[in-house]
Amino acid sequence: METLKVLDYSNVFIASYFTDDRQCSHSNREHTLIYLCSGELEIEEKGKKTILHKGDCAFMRRDNQMLLQKRVKTGKPYRSVVLKFSRKFLREFYQNLDKSALPEYAKRDKKSLCLLPNGRPDIKSLFESILPYFDSDIKPSEDLLKLKMIEGVYILLNTSKDLYASLFDFTDPWKIDLLEYMNNNYMFDLSLEEMANYTGRSLATFKRDFKKLSDLPPQKWLIKRRLETAHELITTGRKKVTEVCFDVGFKNLSHFSKIYKEMYGISPVNSI
Incomplete structure (x- = not known):
């Protein structure tokens, strides 16, 4: 049997x-x-x-x-x-x-x-x-x-x-995966130097390695990533615009509204 x-x-x-x-x-x-x-x-x-x-x-x-x-x-x-x-x-x-x-x-x-x-x-x-x-x-x-x-x-x-x-999934010895780390931490107020340190790199190596992964420089990638998350949260009505702004990592509501409109052609409030 x-x-x-x-x-x-x-x-x-x-x-x-x-x-x-x-x-x-x-x-x-x-x-x-x-x-x-x-x-x-x-x-x-x-x-x-x-x-x-x-x-x-x-x-x-x-x-x-x-x-x-x-x-x-x-x-x-x-x-x-x-x-x-x-x-x-x-x-x-x-x-x-x-x-x-x-x-x-x-x-x-x-x-x-x-x-x-x-x-x-x-x-x-x-x-x-x-x-x-x-x-x-x-x-x-x-x-x-x-x-x-x-x-x-x-x-x-x-x-x-x-x-x-x-x-430990390092792309090179003692370097953790860049995009995975940034996707998990994009909403935090971290400098590029801190991100480089947390991923086991010098700042110069961090920028060089990131260039292999994205056409955007790290700062612009972070802004785009935050805006994409903000757009999803706003259009699905899960949170208010003010809450979304700070939750995804922006410090200034007017600045957030300006760059949101530049990317999506409409203000955050009108996206609801």
Whole structure:
């Protein structure tokens, strides 16, 4: 009789147990560490096939599409445990790192799949310590989940110095994604120097890197981004014009009204 069991705790730990073969298309939204307890897993990405056996562990970079073939092997069911690292968690982890200890020449690996060395006791210890929670169906606490995630990150960082750059999503060593940061913080009163610092860059490097991403200079990009959000909020009637002006980062209502009209051909008040 076929048995299928998938347990997902906070979209961080996921355990799969199958007694028949299964195939699925998998899109990694987050960086993922997968460990095979039994059975066999074939991962096909960009035409290349990698097979994981019992005790194997692999790191899958986020934002990559893969085809997974999960197989029962020599009478043993397919069983795997997955550990996911959210962007929020990795940012918090990075903020607490000793920056003076960071490797100087870490390079972001473009490969979407990295097979970790076999037989490492730290890998086996981490995943075997997780299994009892799935076997008993007792959900681990959020504090315990976080401890296991931290343990998983250190496994990766101890595997290769280049994984520092891959894990923390730096386009270059120790630089976080510019557009993601600015899209999350455009409404705050931050100078370009502060934005450069928060994204791990000098001001000159910040401007140079931003030029690769947009035809607009950073200040004009910020104004355009604020106006686009303001236009959406005003036209949908969710907030008053005065509230919108300050919420999106403008300090002066008359200045906001002027540049809004220049962009949309109508004043904010008349857009309601």
